[in-house]
Amino acid sequence: MAPPTFQVQDLSVVYETDSGPVPAARRISLSVDRGETLGLVGESGSGKTTLALAAINYLPANGRVKQGASRLNGLDLLRLPKREMPRMWGSRIGLVSQDPRSAMNPTLTIGRQLDEMGCRHLGLGRREARDLALAMLGKMGMSDPPSVVGRYPHQLSGGMLQLCAIAMALLTHPEVVILDEPTTSLDVTTQATVLDVLTELKTELQTAALYITHNLGVIARVADRVAVMYAGEMLETAGVKALFARPLHPYTLNLLRCVPHLGAGARAERPKDGKASGITRAAAAEADASGIPSARLASIPGSLPPWDDLPRGCIFAPRCPLVMDFCRVSRPPLVEVEPLRWSTCLRWQVLLSDEGRAQAVSVETRAGVPPLVEDTRSRGPLADGGLQPSQEAVSVPVLEVKDATKAFGPARSRAHVKAVDGASLSVPQARTFGLVGESGSGKTTLARVIAGLELPSSGRIFLAGESLKPSVGARGPHMLRRLQMVFQSPDGSFNPRMTVGRALMRPLMIMNRLDRKNARERALELLEAVRVPASHFDRYPSELSGGEKQRVAIARAFAGDPDVVLCDEPISSLDVSVQSSVINLLADLQEEAGTAYLFISHDLAVVEHLSHRVGVMYLGKLMEIGEVAKVLAPPYHPYTEALLSAVPVPDPTAASKPVRLHVSVSSSLGIPSGCRFHPRCPRYLGDICRLQAPPWRLSDGRVIPALAPTSAAGPDRPAEAAHSISCHIPLEELVRLQGAG
């Protein structure tokens, strides 16, 4: 049997840093064959990128390969002298990196950057090289390659730019290509298209591909085999179907249970979720472990072992629910536990049974954690069991937004853009409104308008029926306390020179008028409620991990017992295993305090998991709004439909629904006339979509013309109806078109 195309054997990499050597990758072996894709999964700090770069003999100056070999068709790249490598890179080895914005030279046209490959490696002249580049772009399904090659990177959209980067890497038909999170910086709809193109091209060229990502959904879609890395070591490797169906390492199993699966059902649908009692929690944990979808996600307690103090035995032992004494004796090697399946776990057989898996999944319970609010203050409809949101709509919503519009740039100029255009929504107590949309949809701007950080051009905001002043400065401490915000990056929201304790005490003293002693006590309670050890009270934000910081940010938002918390992408900067614990925390706090959330995310599965109602935004306008189960079932708005079919599901057996949006060429943000989605709409009807703004179609059959202000329509408003869609296609027709799916 011929050796595999690309083979890494026993590779170890060390970085020399000021604080001592960091063994970032240890004794890793892998192989990829022609036409095969190996998915390399891991969270941050797993060493996946280090491994890939070391394997192609490209390490930063302080990096060193301690041992091992990396063979490309038998040739050991690590034994080649440095000056030979430029003949390998680009011609026999391709690389696509994460962010095309920074990976392409801003001062050269796309064409010149593509030409370089042909000129350098294929000995072509400029003209022939350009022809080759154009042919390659055409092969990727671009409609107008000549216009693309003449542009500079800043003139192209991120998706188009990444397609060009992929074309560049594959132009010379390399034997192996390293794809380092190539779609992470893209929107889901763009990601789906890019993945399709990539898969097709790779198959055609029979390239061996190493696909690095943290996204399990993407892995399920692209990989043939998967290798799971953790803290610089490889824990498990298997065929993609086998791995997702039956992981044989506790880390893999937990990782899979950390992410909400789209379509697993919403909280609103789950009766057990309504009853906030300890008994159902335990039951929930059990149900989860046995594979029944539940409200609670798995999360992996603890954090990565420090580099200078790695455990002697199994690297995962400090966080493993299955750990036994013998796990800690010596490092277990990666062994073939079943045909074509390798795992380092000594107790892998435990994972073969349902009970074993239940044991191996760590689900944090709230048991032992004191509730956030005193019982005297308990309130809200949750106390009497699962109310349906539609019944609840009768009561006064806690947060209500009427026709909010935010325009940037001088009126009537070309730069005038309505980032949010006439958005109306309402959130009742103890409920979550999920706002989904891709970059540029205006969801964050809307949140900032609600928070008063951005002045609306028009529209009103009500908090429990009371009209809010537009600017946060004019709202006064009482209102500030009742409306809080959690941001995407916890770093931005902390003063680095203020300890965690003081950061929590300050709002308590200012907004709740507590004295120092009481504020301190309450702050400690809050820390406990968000499961941050009390020992962190006197630490500075920089001494906390990303997940801990976000927990403290949440604690601070809850300090004043708010009515509404606006969560703007609160988990997207966190690792998967940490994300799930923050999601669980938000759900718990809502149950305990009856808080309403506006939860903004680009991640549909997370929104589905947490929300009762959902709004889908596109280029500043709400396209669809309604109860979560209704929005995520036909009839869909055509944009929602595309979004849903684009979300990569962490299940390799799931059939991919082929509704694809084409990748827009230009980076400029013009707002199309008529229906804003029409230039990309797969169900585009013709002139009517291009010229006329679509009406709102309510699930009860009413149709509200687009021009009527949403708030003027009285009780029929889309903002409160069970389900409404803004489209020229009637609902019955949409159901017929989408019915099967």
Next chain:
Amino acid sequence: MRGFIARRLAFVVLTALLSSMVVFAATNVLPGDVATMILGREASEQAKDELRSQLGLDKPLVVQYGHWLGNMAKGDWGDSLSTGQDVRSVALQRLRNSAMLALVAFLMYVPLGIFLGVVAAWRRDSPLDQVISTGSLAFIGLPEFVTGVLLIALFSRALGWLPASSAIDPGSGFFTAFPSLILPALTVSLTSLAYVVRMTRASTADVLQTDYVRTARLKGLSTPSILFRHVLRNSLLPTVTVVAAGVGWLMGGLIVTESVFNYPGLGRLVLFAIQRRDLPLIQATTILIVVIFVLANLVADIVYALLNPRIRYR
């Protein structure tokens, strides 16, 4: 791009106008009465009054300014109070001399500075880099009159290769003047060189760290392609700005250097005019300097835009 240049040009005109106002106002509040200065202390009040009305000095300041500006624009810059020469021809001649000196200096330090800066960044933290970096730092600290004197001591006193004084005939041509230009140009260059080296090194080092240079390397490109096509285009952007801003610095250096070497340039003329309180001469020379400075920045902006497509296509 055209709109961009038009906007910048309008800005140049505006700056020149503003500075002319400042210069005019400043020279009018300078202590000392012009009439007394021209006619001498013994002249009668009547004679002085007559002269004032003849010169228009009895009119309101605004009118005087308008009149003066009109004359400047027409090319009538007045006569020097101390030598009686036509200010315009003197100033332009000296400007030409300074320009020759500046050109020689520029041709010395810009290419050399960029070269040394790129080498230092490419071989970052090597002994070579350390020599270049510390060497250039040493020169930043040395004022022109020190380097000038040192260079004179070395090249004319000790070695006798070049003249110690550059007091040439103000009207001499470039090639006659050239031997006298080398030492002053070298003096001016050393300080500016250090700035260019440091700026180029810093920006090149930054660019070498970017993802797109990593992409270029992993495309397997040759070192010259990486350096010239991918690195320099981007790393020279900030350097261009520094070089242009350095023109102001250069002019400051010229004033000192021209004095040390007795070179008949604009810088020495300014000094002379200020010492003599020669108003027309002060006004003309200062405005010239401002205009040169603004034009240098304009050129820098245009070059910057040419190198940077994000500005070119807006």
